[in-house]
Amino acid sequence: MPADLLLVSPPFLSGSLPSLALLHYPVVVKPDQFWGGIDGFWSTFMIRVGTPTQFHRVVVSTASQQTWTVYELGCKSNLTITNKLDGACNDDRGYTYNDTRSTSWKRRGYYRLWLESSLDMGGNGLYGYDNVGLGGVGEEGPTIKNCTVGTLISSDFWLGHLGVNPKPTNFTAFSEPSPSFMTYAFEQKMIPSVSFGYTAGVRYREEGTFLGSLTLGGYDASRFIPNELSFGFSPDNERDLVVGVVGITANGATKKNLNLMGAREQFTMFIDSTIAEIWLPSDICDLVAKAFNLKYNNATQLYLVDDLLHDTLLAENASITFSLGQRAVTNKTVDITLPYAAFDLTAKPPFRGLNTSSRYFPIRRGNQEKQFVFGRTFLQEAYLIVDWERQNFSVSQLTWQYGAPQNITAIYSNEYAHLLPKPVVLKKPLGTGAIIGIAIGGGFSLAMVVCGIIWCICRKRRQKRKAKRNAQYATQGDGTGKDATTEKFQQVGDTPASPTTKEEETTNVIPKAELPADSVRDGKEESLPSPTVEVENNERQIFEMPGDFPVRQEAGGRQLTEKESMVVRERIYNGVDPNETPAVSPLTEEPPSRRPPLLASDVTMFNRSMPSMTNVSPTTPRTPRDGAFLEAGDTFFQPPVPRGGRGVADDTLLSPISPLEGSTDTSRRRFSYES
Template identity: 45%
Template sequence: MPKQQCESSRGYLFNTSESTTFEKTGYFPLQNPLALDDRMIGLYGLETVSLGLPGNGEGPTVNGTFIGTIGTYTTLATPEFWLGYIGLQSQAKTFFQEPSHPSYITALFEAQGIPSQSFGYTAGANYRHTEATSLGSLTLGGYDASCFVSNDMTFTTNTDGNLMVDLVGLIARTTSASDIDLLNGTNVNMNIDSTIAEIWLPVAVCKIFEDAFGLIYDEDTDLYLVDDISHRILMGLNPNVTFTLRPTAKSDTARTVQIVLPYAAFDLQASSPYQGLNKTQRYFPIRRGTNESQWTLGRTFFQEAYLKVDWERSQFGLYQRDWTDRQLDIAAIVSPRYGKATGAEDLDRALSKLSTGAIVGIAVGAVIVVFIAATTAWWIWQRQRRQKQPDYSSVAAATTPSKRPEDSPFTDLVSGPLVFQKSELPGESSVSKNKDPFADAEAIEQPIYEMMGDFPAAYEAGGRQLSEKESMIVRERGINGVDPNGTSILSAPHAAGQSALLTMDEIAISNGINHHKRASFSSRAVQREGSPDLPPYTAQQGPSHTEDHVRRRFSYES
């Protein structure tokens, strides 16, 4: 192949001699993922790497990225690496006694270019005839949710950090047959590597493909070449192949995920000088692998599959490609280191990775939280303050007289202003240590009757009802001060035969009553009961005695 054609077929070239930032490290073996030839050597060094085209959406720049060069400007030009590759592994690179160098995706993460050491990838499919959906997709630090049909299956990377799955089912369906078992009950432990073009399978499985689709294996090129007749037959069969995958045997889950590839995904062309071909020719992209280290799901598989990898959580996912032409939906995978930042340095580094909008949003959210906390604290303080104040409404309700039953012999008092009982000692009350607290009656509040009411019930021992005579004696004693036993309670200093002077209040309003009737009634009452004779009543001597000799202070009415 002419040099110009060789260079143009490889895409853009990198010339180390023309770079001003390349720092040579040395010549080291190229790591062929299929381990077919360990004699390939490449020139390694440190270089400044940016994604995208200059002036056309150029991505973040990473200084000191560890790269390897092959081809014209190295010790060996090999067709095994016809195109350049971007390493997406997170493990550091180490050669012999050389110091380790972080991978590109790790360096990009440490340079705050992406939110995590993760990526999402699909190879694209030109047979879909739609430019918007047929192109490949690579998202660093996240994934494009519009490119796949979501499922809940999660795979785990192995101890070496490699992506491996178990192929437990391989079924083909054609226009004339269905459920063709291409795996023949054998489980195959498969590697996942997007740097490999084809699907590498055990030899026994490849022979089952030959019988099912009429494939012919070419010993010279180690390819399944397809001529025009075979191509027309396969187009008529229009087979599709379903891959059933699950986590490796060390996993305890029995769940699986299925990826379906149409025949168009297997209808590929190979060009010179690939595998010694002299011309462009159709081929069926499965390859024979002699050992399990070569059994690989390559880019042919990822035409119809989407791969999402999170190196920091040691997890990855496989999804069926979605061709519904959905709108771009980029989602970030956030590093777990952000959630574990405890020190000031880690926290500052985590915050510095956030966008300005995210930082502003966090600040606004913090202000809102502080405002809500302050409002809640003020409300609680006001509530406790109100609870400490006396509840006068409950006191008024307690002192309001309850409604008497209808059959109560008592009647309610006339409504008027309420009089509340005092709950403290009066101000003029004297306090003495020797004072008997049980005998202190000053604090007892006497009830106030605004109008004459019913007599309160007498709280005393029961007795008999007074007779008429006893009632008159008690009444006379209260008015005249006469002892019923005959002993006068008049003042001693008065002269014999001289009665005590009466006040105007003591004079009974008994004018106009017959004197003789009262006197005779009094005399009969005394004699009838057989009581001792009462002292004769002597009225005050004076001018009024002769004029109104019938005035008495009380009378006995029969």
């Protein structure tokens, strides 16, 4: 059944709360005990149309929003001036309607019968507005004024119908839509919601004849087996009650679970009680025909059944099961099983051009999805509940209990939610698994509570024993005599000291407090005195040496000469001899680098010309590694050797001193000038 419904059963409605008087009870439309039609025998319902009342036997249409009646011209024996009415046709078609006899009729005009156009069914009808009531004589139900009524002549629709779809009818784009019968009934407070429950009825059951059942604003819970699957409306306005078919199987005495889906995994079908047959895909029709040895008649496009095949299928006790679901939403499915008796229908002329009555198997071949339809044949074994307001519906397997009392349950609109004491939602009883789960969970919770109580009791007992032991330890130091350490403290004064030292040896260090330790002894030694003695506990003072930072040694700061700069560059680019002795130590003081003043006696006069030197270039070293020995034995910063006294010519006093004169040091040959 649809989910999230406000459902109320009749005993609830009999309550004494004031708000219940404002609630409306569902309308149960009584069947008229008649079985009619040319495509089978169908349970019909009596309606009243016009003023004065004209009675009509009709079927229920879940796809139509209008009330259809057979026009009187549809049963004229000859279309002449006399227009004699064919009585047999009038009775067989559920009585005809004459608009000229109704004073409440408001003519609208002729329009096309758009319903079932996808199945190549149609015709034209005279439309207008008139009063429509439910029930026959003695069973009158509510009457709605100005309902949309269509009259028909076409034999494609042999009986009229009562449309339970709430969609309005649009005749033109320049006029307001005409409300449906269901909408009027709800707006006039005749039903509790725009909803219904319906099954077509059967007369082949051994238990007895079950007439059709129609409940407006609710459903009869005694007619079906509940399930948890609910379908949502299709977005197609012309095909709203669509179900997914996820499986079709055939069973019988000689076949078990025969798959009739073929290569298909799923397809959709529209539930429409306007027609009688079940329209299936052509490939599935071929599989059904093969399973039951059906023969297709091309002239009538029907699967006709002769007497021999009929007896065979009865002996086979064949059945077909349709598995319905919505795989895109849920994995739940519901199975609707139809026995062969549900397919054992009799067609009469002029249905599908037949000249004589014949049994037929009511499946039709569809070539496109909009032609796949579940008709009244399917609703013989299925109960349909539709809630138009909440846009969901359910399909359930019928239950067969002859004479069972009705259980009419209301589906209340959201407008009445505030009037109900509380929403009564039909719930399925808990399953065995749920009951076992609840029992296990409850037992586990109880065990946890018991364990917690036991733990608290044990913890409290341990705390009591611990407090008792602490009290015993405290009385050993405070009882009849005082502790030796306490006595010593009192003798010394406020300054505590070790009990084994003299008063003059006391210290400011407080000894650590210790509890007396009683070892396990023989019972005979309990009376012997055993005073507590502690080892002397004078802590040693910590002494530290004074910490002096060493004097920081720094190298003498001066600016490097050009020569020293070049030496540094030589170290960077040519490398450093690991065996050489560093010229300057950062830990030794460097003697003053300032030269002593030059005296006149230190100057020696030489010839103007440079002394003759062989193979010596003042700028080119003798060997590639001469520059690496510049630091070893360098006498550049040493005082010069005293030279001879004065007496040279005056013109040679200003001659430069050659760095190569009288020197054999090869490390200085690289430089041509010095400052």
